[in-house]
Amino acid sequence: MRGAPRLRRGGPNVGGLGAISGPHVIDVVDGAVGAARAVQQALGDAGTVVATVICGDNYAAEHADRAAAELVAVVAAARPDLVIAGPAFLAGRYGVACGALCAAVQAQLKIPAVTGMHAENPGVELYRRQVYVVPTGSEATRMLDEVKRLVALGLKLARGEAIGAPAAEGYFARGVTRNVVVEAAAADRAVAMLLDKLAGRPVASEVPRPAFPRVPAPRLIKTLEGATIALVTDGGLVPRGNPDGIEALNATRYGAYSIEGKTGLDAAQYDNPHRGYDTTWVKQDPNRLVPVDVARELEQSGAIGKLHETVYSTVGVATTLAHSARMGQEIAEKLRAAGVDAVILTST
Amino acid sequence: MRLELRWCDVEELTAASATRLAGRRLEVDLDALRALLSSDARLTRIRLDLVHPDERCRIGRVFDVIAPRAKVDGGEDFPGVLGRVARAGHGRTLALSGVAVVATDQQTENVGILAVIDMAGPNAVLSAFGRTHNVVISAWPASGVDRSDYLAAVRLAALKTSVYLAQTARDAKPDRVEVFELPPSPRVPVELAHLPRVAYVFQIHSHQRPTGLDEGILYGDPVRRMLPTIVHPNEVLDGAVLRGFMGRSVTTWATQNHPMIRALYAQHGRTLWFAGVVVTVAHATEPERVRSAFLTAGLVAHTLGADGAVLTKIGGGAPHVDMAQAAAQCEALGVRTTAVVEDMSTDGSAEGMLLFDFPGVDALVNVGSSQEPITLPAMDRVVGADDLAPKLLGETRTTYGGLCGAIEQIGATRVMAEVR
Numbered sequence: 150m151r152g153a154p155r156l157r158r159g160g161p162n163v164g165g166l167g168a169i170s171g172p173h174v175i176d177v178v179d180g181a182v183g184a185a186r187a188v189q190q191a192l193g194d195a196g197t198v199v200a201t202v203i204c205g206d207n208y209a210a211e212h213a214d215r216a217a218a219e220l221v222a223v224v225a226a227a228r229p230d231l232v233i234a235g236p237a238f239l240a241g242r243y244g245v246a247c248g249a250l251c252a253a254v255q256a257q258l259k260i261p262a263v264t265g266m267h268a269e270n271p272g273v274e275l276y277r278r279q280v281y282v283v284p285t286g287s288e289a290t291r292m293l294d295e296v297k298r299l300v301a302l303g304l305k306l307a308r309g310e311a312i313g314a315p316a317a318e319g320y321f322a323r324g325v326t327r328n329v330v331v332e333a334a335a336a337d338r339a340v341a342m343l344l345d346k347l348a349g350r351p352v353a354s355e356v357p358r359p360a361f362p363r364v365p366a367p368r369l370i371k372t373l374e375g376a377t378i379a380l381v382t383d384g385g386l387v388p389r390g391n392p393d394g395i396e397a398l399n400a401t402r403y404g405a406y407s408i409e410g411k412t413g414l415d416a417a418q419y420d421n422p423h424r425g426y427d428t429t430w431v432k433q434d435p436n437r438l439v440p441v442d443v444a445r446e447l448e449q450s451g452a453i454g455k456l457h458e459t460v461y462s463t464v465g466v467a468t469t470l471a472h473s474a475r476m477g478q479e480i481a482e483k484l485r486a487a488g489v490d491a492v493i494l495t496s497t
Numbered sequence: 498m499r500l501e502l503r504w505c506d507v508e509e510l511t512a513a514s515a516t517r518l519a520g521r522r523l524e525v526d527l528d529a530l531r532a533l534l535s536s537d538a539r540l541t542r543i544r545l546d547l548v549h550p551d552e553r554c555r556i557g558r559v560f561d562v563i564a565p566r567a568k569v570d571g572g573e574d575f576p577g578v579l580g581r582v583a584r585a586g587h588g589r590t591l592a593l594s595g596v597a598v599v600a601t602d603q604q605t606e607n608v609g610i611l612a613v614i615d616m617a618g619p620n621a622v623l624s625a626f627g628r629t630h631n632v633v634i635s636a637w638p639a640s641g642v643d644r645s646d647y648l649a650a651v652r653l654a655a656l657k658t659s660v661y662l663a664q665t666a667r668d669a670k671p672d673r674v675e676v677f678e679l680p681p682s683p684r685v686p687v688e689l690a691h692l693p694r695v696a697y698v699f700q701i702h703s704h705q706r707p708t709g710l711d712e713g714i715l716y717g718d719p720v721r722r723m724l725p726t727i728v729h730p731n732e733v734l735d736g737a738v739l740r741g742f743m744g745r746s747v748t749t750w751a752t753q754n755h756p757m758i759r760a761l762y763a764q765h766g767r768t769l770w771f772a773g774v775v776v777t778v779a780h781a782t783e784p785e786r787v788r789s790a791f792l793t794a795g796l797v798a799h800t801l802g803a804d805g806a807v808l809t810k811i812g813g814g815a816p817h818v819d820m821a822q823a824a825a826q827c828e829a830l831g832v833r834t835t836a837v838v839e840d841m842s843t844d845g846s847a848e849g850m851l852l853f854d855f856p857g858v859d860a861l862v863n864v865g866s867s868q869e870p871i872t873l874p875a876m877d878r879v880v881g882a883d884d885l886a887p888k889l890l891g892e893t894r895t896t897y898g899g900l901c902g903a904i905e906q907i908g909a910t911r912v913m914a915e916v917r
Contacts, residue, residue: 278846312917314915314917315916315917322847322916322917323917324846324847324848324916325845325846325847325916325917326840326842326845326846326847326850326866326869326914326915326916326917327845327869327914327915327917328865328866328869328897328912328913328914328915329912329913329914329915330623330911330912330913331911331912331913332911333911334756334760334908334909334910334911335756335837335862335863335864335905335908335909335910335911335913336756336757336759336760336837336907336908336909337756337760337908338862338908339757339760339807339809339835339836339837339862339908340695340757340760340761340764340769340807340835342835342860342862343695343805343806343807343833343834343835343860344693344764344768344769344805345860346805346833346834346835346860347693347695347804347805347833348693352859352860354859354860354861355861355862355863355913355914356838356840356850356851356861356863357847357850357916358851358854358859359848359849359850359851359854360848361854398843399843425705425813425814425815426705426706426781426815427705427706427707427781466813466814467813467814467841467843467868468843469842469843469844469846469849470846470848470849471844471846
């Protein structure tokens with residue numbers, strides 16, 4: 150059995166979760182059993198393990214939604230102040246189950262949760278953004294030491310204490326940012342960092358490099374004369390009144406606007422809420438942003454097969470990567486379903 | 498070139514019947530100052546308020562902050578904007594510490610672009626201006642005065658006030674004299690020739706919005722279509738560079754006390770050789786951006802002969818990429834770089850902190866997230882924003898970017914976004 154405790158009421162009450170291999174469903178035991186005994190030992194007088202929940206990791210992996218719902222119900226009944234799941238070490242399905250449970254308990258019951266696992270456990274990448282995951286070894290050779298670290302972080306969470314940086318507190322970076330006040334002004338840090346870089350000393354950049362996924366441009370398999378072309382923009386074109394309520398910055402919405410029967414965009418019918426650039430000239434003539442006028446001429450002359458009758462538009466300023474990717478995917482799916490072969494994307 | 502900043506410390510600021518510096522007490526004849534500022538026909542009503550550290554006071558509608566400075570020996574004050582166009586950066590300049598001039602914007606209805614300053618409570622320590630005595634200028638536009646003319650008038654009023662206050666130190670014995678002296682860049686004494694040569698690339702404006710005709714930024718020039726150019730760091734410290742009219746998380750005050758130039762001066766001759774300053778602007782179109790980036794790198798690498806460069810930006814996302822492109826061009830020429838960025842994420846995710854990923858541009862310092870919310874506690878008095886007083890008196894919310902002086906993009910501040 151691999152243990153995974155969850156804990157309850159910060160002062161005295163603690164609960165635990167364990168998992169076993171096999172088809173086992175869910176079992177609740179009063180007090181601490183298995184790895185939860187290490188949790189109780191680590192807690193000492195600081196808390197009490199009130200229940201240990203045992204769940205088959207095959208079950209949790211294969212029926213993730215149902216298992217999570219059942220686990221949440223069990224935890225709710227035990228009314229803990231903190232849930233500790235794991236450590237899962239390098240056991241992948243168990244790690245994923247621990248992460249899922251902690252995330253669900255936090256979101257649905259507003260009970261803090263912490264788990265622990267090895268850096269290569271897939272549960273880390275899946276859940277570190279939502280859940281505090283403490284790094285552990287690959288197997289349970291130093292169980293008590295590692296559980297002590299989980300418990301120390303868990304108690305801080307249960308007491309509502311401020312949680313410091315990942316390196317100081319011992320958890321996988323959650324990938325969220327928080328403003329803090331540091332000792333030296335940014336200018337002094339920049340000069341010191343440059344001197345390190347020039348001397349070939351190690352440099353600790355304060356910003357992680359982004360992992361922007363490369364999206365290769367697909368080849369156009371038709372000639373332009375036979376292709377349907379769509380116009381898409383992140384420059385903020387909206388019909389007057391902004392019927393979709395597209396935000397002036399940090400947009401989460403986009404609009405689909407018909408250009409059927411139009412040989413160009415009439416300035417009187419359009420507006421532009423974009424706050425990232427001077428919109429004077431595109432308000433004066435929206436074709437400067439979305440070239441419907443020229444595209445119609447190309448359609449008429451036969452240079453392109455057809456102009457798609459819907460323009461998609463959003464505001465691209467301070468938009469989050471997550472919303473950009475989602476909106477892009479949704480627009481791309483609609484364009485593909487409509488038989489569009491190529492897109493002219495105008496940005497600002 | 499040699500510049501002396503002759504500092505007088507101000508510990509008290511009071512209204513009086515004559516303007517003078519009495520020891521560490523600055524006495525201001527508010528009527529005389531108001532009369533001086535009223536000569537500008539673009540402004541109608543002018544109100545002056547004095548606020549002090551530890552006072553439960555919030556300044557609203559903050560537009561820019563200016564440090565009190567005045568040239569002696571016949572130099573020009575803020576040349577090209579207030580004084581006539583002439584070289585800045587040499588001779589003697591009077592400077593008051595402990596006091597600042599705060600210009601407010603009484604025109605815009607879009608108050609989201611303006612900032613606040615808290616004089617007490619937890620936010621006062623986050624900003625340099627929560628710890629200074631402040632002369633707050635509220636001026637209203639004369640009828641028919643457009644936005645750009647109004648802001649030019651407001652800024653000019655703040656510059657006049659800056660000089661008016663600093664001139665009180667003319668006959669005072671300075672508390673300390675700060676000397677900035679840098680020889681022409683190639684003249685390195687042989688015993689210091691081993692030091693790495695470091696340049697500073699200072700983005701002084703972003704053309705996300707075109708500048709107004711009266712929006713003097715470099716010696717009064719509105720830097721439209723400006724190509725990168727080299728200036729002496731003393732010129733920046735001595736009033737040659739002012740902030741434009743759009744500028745969250747940047748103040749003219751920070752430029753007058755430029756933290757990067759000071760940091761480089763502090764190391765000059767010890768761990769590095771300060772090779773010079775390249776001023777640039779961020780552009781709105783790709784060809785301009787690319788041109789500016791490689792011209793900048795050329796000046797840094799080929800003209801200044803720098804081994805390393807540190808870069809800062811102004812404005813938002815486009816300038817952030819602009820700066821990174823210049824850094825990438827420097828790296829391509831073998832110049833090692835560090836750059837100061839804001840955390841650009843709008844959802845607090847580490848993935849969103851940067852809007853670029855260029856080879857070699859891997860040593861980054863950050864000045865925090867201007868989007869992160871911050872709580873403003875209740876105050877007893879609101880200055881500079883009568884119309885917003887009901888909201889600004891009580892506990893309310895803003896962001897780090899909305900608290901003037903909490904984040905200075907040129908690196909004066911200690912807020913940092915930590916990845917957790």
